[in-house]
Amino acid sequence: MKQGRGLICAATAAQHPSDLTTLIEPVRDKVDVVEIRLDLMAQPEVANCITCLPDIPLLFTNRPLWEGGKYSGTEKDRITVLQDAIAADVAYIDIELDTDTKLRNEVILAAKDRQTAVIVSNHNFTETPTTQVLEDTLQHMMDSGADIGKIVTTAQEPADVIRVLSLLQLSQANQFQLSAFCMGAVGRISRLATLYLGGCMSYVAVDDLSATAPGQFTTEQFHSLIHLFENNEH
Template sequence: MTYLAVPISAGDITAAGAQIESARAAGAEIIELRTDYLNELNADLVKSLLEHAKPTKLPIIVTCRDKTQGGAGDWPLELRTEVLSAAVRAGADFIDCEYDTFLKGDTQAKLTGTIAENKKTRLILSAHNFAGPFDDLGALYEDIKISCPEAIPKLVYTARHINDCFEGFDLLHNAVGEVIVFCMGEAGLISRILAKKLGGFVTFACVDNENATAPGQITAEQMKKLYRWDRVNAETELFGVIGSPVAHSLSPAIFNACFDERGVNGLYLPLLVEGEKSEFNEFLENIMARNRLGFGGFSVTIPHKAHALDYANAAGEFVEPLAE
């Protein structure tokens, strides 16, 4: 199962309670409590925050993100470790700790020891690269699995181009057990949307655009309604509009509404392919090399119409019979 998680990024308990209710109403399947966003932070506040979230009956992730990996507050390591330990004792379903934080000092011993005493909680070990892809995504995944086999690896990086997403897709395909992999930024949007089809453990969507906690997050409402979250599965056939820009395109809304109306197990995506002919060709080659992704066809708009014609002409033995 893939969960749609909605982060709660409020600065105080009252505002967090309102966000939690909005997240539940928007269709969240997991609530992530981003405690690093709190104006004040201590173990008692984290317990109170959990008590506000528990009535939703949804699984709860507690995160206290290191500022170097996208955290909102510059909280010291000792306090962040204390917060996560308190969350375990208070009944959180998951805690998310950065992998490099996990390896510092006695953090690993404290967290694994607390989890051993409170067996309900599972550990997510995360790594984030806001500059671009990791040097070796597969090796980082293996390092996390070796360091803590029972943890769920979470690997998130910025896609500088849509072609950067395919390494993440390959890891989702090859990973053993639960894993979270997706890309940040507009170029990485499809990796967030396709997490359910490709078997990722969690993907994230915000309550509203003002409360996004990472670049490229779309709202839970968009994920559920525009991108057919509840209907997507491993067999969903994919389509999309290739262009640059594509965010303005009405095609996803039109086609996905048609799929709903006709009961078609399909999903139409905005495919931001920046660059020129070489980048366009690389994107199509990446698709062609991965039939398992299940793409059934594309619309093509500027600046790639001529590039698409050239690509089709180069593959003439496959394309020409369709034009007769």
């Protein structure tokens, strides 16, 4: 990560841990974190994922159906896998803000005694809520005890992007780390802008075939934009 810029996270959609090495090796020097979507795997094998990618910070996510993911089992089982990741001292885990409060608190408390940072997230795949709703969501995240917040909406117009990015000013005023950007074609600019406006992390696809959200850039595309922006070439 360059000083003054947020982290770049490669989101993966691998079905098996053995696929991770092949996916990440070509972009290893271009990303800071790798997100492993356990809900997209044939089996959520935390230990094997760690073995396959031992030298890069890992973020484990087990996204349920009700938040746009593929996990369809019980909430208890879903959370147990995240607890396994925490016990293994992975760098990050992601748990949804709308997770049952008791279960969410158990995850956050478990992480306090380990080396894992907890990202509490909220995704809206249809729209961007009002400023009041967004700010209330951010406040709930700050009150949750998590280390980092993640607010991602779907932008229908430029004003949506501005509302979401403005959350970064509020989070910084409260000394709370936040990833905030928009999905969709209109929101693509926010994926780059957030890195330079105080956003904690932005997510990229490894390649054209492995996007996990609408509007994701590939790693190569994203680095081309970063190069142009940071080198001020004419």
